Amino acid sequence: MRFSKYSDEELVRYIQKNNGQGFEEIIERYQKKLLRYALNLCRDSETAEDIVQDVFIASYQNINSFNVKRKFSPWIYRIAHNKAINELRKIKRTTSIDDIAELPSSEDLSQVEKKLDNKRTKKILINDIASLPLKYQEVIILRFFEDKNYEEISDILKIPRNTVGVRIKRGLERLRKDTKINIKDIL
Numbered sequence: 001m002r003f004s005k006y007s008d009e010e011l012v013r014y015i016q017k018n019n020g021q022g023f024e025e026i027i028e029r030y031q032k033k034l035l036r037y038a039l040n041l042c043r044d045s046e047t048a049e050d051i052v053q054d055v056f057i058a059s060y061q062n063i064n065s066f067n068v069k070r071k072f073s074p075w076i077y078r079i080a081h082n083k084a085i086n087e088l089r090k091i092k093r094t095t096s097i098d099d100i101a102e103l104p105s106s107e108d109l110s111q112v113e114k115k116l117d118n119k120r121t122k123k124i125l126i127n128d129i130a131s132l133p134l135k136y137q138e139v140i141i142l143r144f145f146e147d148k149n150y151e152e153i154s155d156i157l158k159i160p161r162n163t164v165g166v167r168i169k170r171g172l173e174r175l176r177k178d179t180k181i182n183i184k185d186i187l
Helices: 008-017 023-042 045-065 072-090 111-115 119-130 134-145 150-157 161-178
Strands: none
Touching: 008 023, 008 045, 008 072, 023 045, 023 072, 023 134, 045 072, 072 134, 072 150, 119 134, 119 161, 134 150, 134 161, 150 161
16 A cells, blocks of 8 residues: 555645545554444444444544644544443443453454453453443553553543553452452453
């Protein structure tokens, strides 16, 4: 592809200057990542796919408002976050462990996913994360499944960087206390 050497920000600058041309590369780069993120938050593959489609529509419509002096990844993840939270507000969260969809496989699995060596362990961990309050779920998913740093998480969730650290720490403490598996070996 002709855009593969472009950074995200360079690509967006090109898209802004060329009336949306090249946006398909944004979709190519972010579709799997955003789908995994949405699926981890909402636990329903159809809903996650709808959320990601809405994210791309919204980001295409608002691409000219993106400030290319900033990082693109937190901007698009923030759109995904907002869409997912809005969807979660619409539906009741009554998902059981049997309803959890398999995470989409990809060649760029995060460290956490690589360490989850069997289906049972993965389902238990996902279910345990899902039982946490949303404010802890979000930071744990972004940090350990999406491999975002504290600054990026802060930008995505619009919370102070220190709050990110506190929420990760408290979320992990709850997981360690409540989980049926040794969370220390996984995270």
